[in-house]
Amino acid sequence: MSYDKKLVVGIFGYGVVGQALFQVLGHTPSLQSTIKKICIKHPKKPRDLDPSWFTTDRNDILNDDEINVVIEVTDDADASFEIAKTCLSKRKAVITANKKMVAARLEELVQLQQEFNTPLLYESACCASIPIIRNLEEYYDNDLLRGFEGIINGSTNFILSKMHQGGLTFEAALKIAQEKGFAESNPALDIHGHDAASKLCILLAHAYGVLLQPNELVFTGIENITPFDISYAKSRNCQIKLVAQALKLENGKVVSFLIPRFVREGQLLYQVKDEFNGLAITSALADQQFFYGKGAGGFPTASAILSDLSALRYDYRYEYRKLLQQEPSVLDQNVHLNVYISYDHWEQLPIQVFEKEEEYFSSFNRHYRKGTISLKTLAISDWWKKPGVSLIVCEDSIAESLNTIHHFSESHFELAA
Amino acid sequence: MSYDKKLVVGIFGYGVVGQALFQVLGHTPSLQSTIKKICIKHPKKPRDLDPSWFTTDRNDILNDDEINVVIEVTDDADASFEIAKTCLSKRKAVITANKKMVAARLEELVQLQQEFNTPLLYESACCASIPIIRNLEEYYDNDLLRGFEGIINGSTNFILSKMHQGGLTFEAALKIAQEKGFAESNPALDIHGHDAASKLCILLAHAYGVLLQPNELVFTGIENITPFDISYAKSRNCQIKLVAQALKLENGKVVSFLIPRFVREGQLLYQVKDEFNGLAITSALADQQFFYGKGAGGFPTASAILSDLSALRYDYRYEYRKLLQQEPSVLDQNVHLNVYISYDHWEQLPIQVFEKEEEYFSSFNRHYRKGTISLKTLAISDWWKKPGVSLIVCEDSIAESLNTIHHFSESHFELAA
Numbered sequence: 001m002s003y004d005k006k007l008v009v010g011i012f013g014y015g016v017v018g019q020a021l022f023q024v025l026g027h028t029p030s031l032q033s034t035i036k037k038i039c040i041k042h043p044k045k046p047r048d049l050d051p052s053w054f055t056t057d058r059n060d061i062l063n064d065d066e067i068n069v070v071i072e073v074t075d076d077a078d079a080s081f082e083i084a085k086t087c088l089s090k091r092k093a094v095i096t097a098n099k100k101m102v103a104a105r106l107e108e109l110v111q112l113q114q115e116f117n118t119p120l121l122y123e124s125a126c127c128a129s130i131p132i133i134r135n136l137e138e139y140y141d142n143d144l145l146r147g148f149e150g151i152i153n154g155s156t157n158f159i160l161s162k163m164h165q166g167g168l169t170f171e172a173a174l175k176i177a178q179e180k181g182f183a184e185s186n187p188a189l190d191i192h193g194h195d196a197a198s199k200l201c202i203l204l205a206h207a208y209g210v211l212l213q214p215n216e217l218v219f220t221g222i223e224n225i226t227p228f229d230i231s232y233a234k235s236r237n238c239q240i241k242l243v244a245q246a247l248k249l250e251n252g253k254v255v256s257f258l259i260p261r262f263v264r265e266g267q268l269l270y271q272v273k274d275e276f277n278g279l280a281i282t283s284a285l286a287d288q289q290f291f292y293g294k295g296a297g298g299f300p301t302a303s304a305i306l307s308d309l310s311a312l313r314y315d316y317r318y319e320y321r322k323l324l325q326q327e328p329s330v331l332d333q334n335v336h337l338n339v340y341i342s343y344d345h346w347e348q349l350p351i352q353v354f355e356k357e358e359e360y361f362s363s364f365n366r367h368y369r370k371g372t373i374s375l376k377t378l379a380i381s382d383w384w385k386k387p388g389v390s391l392i393v394c395e396d397s398i399a400e401s402l403n404t405i406h407h408f409s410e411s412h413f414e415l416a417a
Numbered sequence: 418m419s420y421d422k423k424l425v426v427g428i429f430g431y432g433v434v435g436q437a438l439f440q441v442l443g444h445t446p447s448l449q450s451t452i453k454k455i456c457i458k459h460p461k462k463p464r465d466l467d468p469s470w471f472t473t474d475r476n477d478i479l480n481d482d483e484i485n486v487v488i489e490v491t492d493d494a495d496a497s498f499e500i501a502k503t504c505l506s507k508r509k510a511v512i513t514a515n516k517k518m519v520a521a522r523l524e525e526l527v528q529l530q531q532e533f534n535t536p537l538l539y540e541s542a543c544c545a546s547i548p549i550i551r552n553l554e555e556y557y558d559n560d561l562l563r564g565f566e567g568i569i570n571g572s573t574n575f576i577l578s579k580m581h582q583g584g585l586t587f588e589a590a591l592k593i594a595q596e597k598g599f600a601e602s603n604p605a606l607d608i609h610g611h612d613a614a615s616k617l618c619i620l621l622a623h624a625y626g627v628l629l630q631p632n633e634l635v636f637t638g639i640e641n642i643t644p645f646d647i648s649y650a651k652s653r654n655c656q657i658k659l660v661a662q663a664l665k666l667e668n669g670k671v672v673s674f675l676i677p678r679f680v681r682e683g684q685l686l687y688q689v690k691d692e693f694n695g696l697a698i699t700s701a702l703a704d705q706q707f708f709y710g711k712g713a714g715g716f717p718t719a720s721a722i723l724s725d726l727s728a729l730r731y732d733y734r735y736e737y738r739k740l741l742q743q744e745p746s747v748l749d750q751n752v753h754l755n756v757y758i759s760y761d762h763w764e765q766l767p768i769q770v771f772e773k774e775e776e777y778f779s780s781f782n783r784h785y786r787k788g789t790i791s792l793k794t795l796a797i798s799d800w801w802k803k804p805g806v807s808l809i810v811c812e813d814s815i816a817e818s819l820n821t822i823h824h825f826s827e828s829h830f831e832l833a834a
Binding site for chain 1: 441444445447448545546547548552555557558560561683685688693695700701702703704705706707708709710711714716717719720721723724727731732733734738742743
């Protein structure tokens with residue numbers, strides 16, 4: 001009762017993830033995976049392994065017929081794509097952790113997998129230790145999946161947590177995150193939302209068959225959130241979290257965006273602390289599912305790569321069913337959001353920005369307005385991302401009066417007595 | 418890029434789960450599964466399908482060579498085992514939701530799967546919509562898994578939630594659970610812990626390779642928990658939850674039990690409300706993972722069966738690696754627990770029950786004591802399960818001074834600079 005397929009592995013990259021992976025594989029002989037070679041960029045860097053493990057010539061892996069799995073854990077999206085493409089064409093299975101590459105090149109990657117009938121797996125590219133892609137793949141029918149919402153970037157969640165706990169400014173919290181290793185020295189990709197937007201693209205492809213580039217999404221980061229906003233959230237028993245969400249509408253289209261959001265105490269996402277990730281799925285079948293775990297770091301990422309390796313032993317592959325076998329969903333921006341916008345100066349907001357205004361507040365330092373705004377407005381403008389303006393989606397993010405979300409219920413599958 | 422394996426399905430049972438499954442499969446054509454026949458016990462019962470779907474003769478399924486998958490959703494553990502055994506011997510893959518059967522006959526079922534090289538899957542038998550068994554299977558090495566703790570029975574969690582919310586007695590809360598369909602009319606299996614004990618056995622087999630019968634576990638239910646206990650918990654910002662837990666000790670053995678436990682606000686398990694299930698895994702790699710979802714009901718169970726069907730398309734099977742390829746762990750009862758025991762009369766407690774007593778309280782109606790007690794003591798006696806006595810494990814359940822839990826840390830996999 002075991003799979004006899006033997007995996008001979010070539011690795012590109014020996015950074016934090018590559019090193020963790022090397023140790024973990026050495027620790028799990030029952031997986032029957034052997035690392036044969038590791039391709040690195042800088043041969044002079046001191047390493048903890050015998051030099052015979054390493055090569056700087058990618059062909060030592062690409063042209064080695066014995067190697068049947070290539071794991072790609074570099075941080076260069078272009079090189080990463082070239083490696084994946086070459087390997088698939090040589091019918092070597094590929095595992096990658098590079099979310100930027102997968103999100104940007106997914107259409108080609110799907111074609112390559114079909115053309116060469118060879119799998120590419122990337123569970124580690126999306127929330128690392130959370131097995132979310134494989135889970136979404138199992139929602140066979142488009143209509144079964146009502147929606148999902150998640151905290152899918154650890155750096156920004158760590159920063160927001162610190163702002164809540166310590167009343168810190170964004171800059172002070174970012175500094176702590178960098179000191180503790182939860183934010184890069186160049187944190188732009190995380191704090192402006194690019195990293196999470198790439199992950200959201202991957203999720204949308206597997207959830208609904210929606211294929212799009214990250215820059216086609218409505219998204220922003222957390223760099224404009226102020227202690228004023230945090231106080232406002234606290235006074236309403238909420239925390240501000242950067243939430244990626246997607247909802248299937250009654251018209252069959254999907255509304256999706258990545259914007260900071262008020263999350264109330266008692267909700268599942270409220271519990272997602274510090275550098276952790278969490279994702280809630282709502283479906284007609286399983287009702288609500290919630291997955292929580294570390295979304296980054298050497299060992300959590302290695303654990304997801306391990307699970308992909310394990311899956312390759314029984315020839316698992318993504319089917320992209322909603323993309324290839326069903327009518328893929330498309331995004332809809334004709335919805336209205338309930339939002340809170342705080343700002344320094346009146347002129348930072350366009351005139352008549354709200355469809356409906358509900359509340360406003362003014363003080364010496366900071367003002368805010370609450371009301372209903374069209375998602376389209378956000379898609380075609382960027383005043384709301386500019387310094388000094390902070391837009392936060394309310395708890396009931398889709399405006400109620402305009403709410404066309406398809407509410408599945410048990411009666412959708414009414415049972416006879 | 419799709420699997421061309423066609424699944425022809427025979428179903429045993431057409432209760433709540435069978436009916437949900439029928440509708441769900443009709444709704445997911447892309448799974449390429451066809452139901453051919455449904456075997457039922459009572460032909461006279463009114464059904465919502467054409468009679469041609471049904472048979473009362475099990476051989477109509479067992480002897481049909483076209484049927485390559487049998488789904489077994491009856492409530493009869495003995496019949497369920499016979500069906501599974503016959504099907505495996507005929508090399509028909511089996512999916513079952515019967516946790517009692519799987520827990521009681523796992524050793525034989527593993528042998529049958531090996532002998533006939535045919536898979537048996539039962540993700541739905543353990544926390545329904547939570548993909549926990551498949552997840553545990555991926556912890557390849559015994560040592561990588563530090564432990565898990567979970568709320569794995571929805572009925573008891575619903576009852577305890579109602580006792581907390583409404584200050585109700587156990588009996589009043591049970592009545593509500595029965596009215597709402599969250600407890601059986603004969604609730605004994607749930608409230609005495611038998612159902613959860615079966616699930617814990619299945620979890621232990623996949624987590625650590627420990628094979629044992631439910632009655633070899635130290636477990637109890639919730640029927641003795643009183644409003645007095647609930648008030649005590651509330652005053653300490655805790656809820657009482659029926660928690661199944663397992664921890665790997667430094668000596669390589671595993672300590673495991675299923676006993677009500679104080680869970681503090683802010684902990685992940687605290688958020689598991691009403692009829693939901695939740696399970697947290699702690700490991701050397703992924704750190705902490707948490708899974709949350711519905712653990713029972715027609716559609717949540719059908720969703721797990723769907724995921725097993727999906728897995729059969731790529732010939733997935735459980736490997737039972739810790740059982741078959743590694744030295745399986747064994748249970749250790751030589752540990753001490755921190756417990757709270759409340760009771761009506763002094764004589765309900767044995768003399769010198771505590772290794773160390775920390776606190777006692779006495780009032781006109783109810784008394785309690787807190788201290789350290791050996792797990793062995795609980796294993797060989799039953800005074801603590803008798804009416805009028807309620808034993809609840811403290812937050813730090815394993816006594817600290819005697820704590821031998823193996824603390825993995827990043828340094829366990831120390832990385833070179």
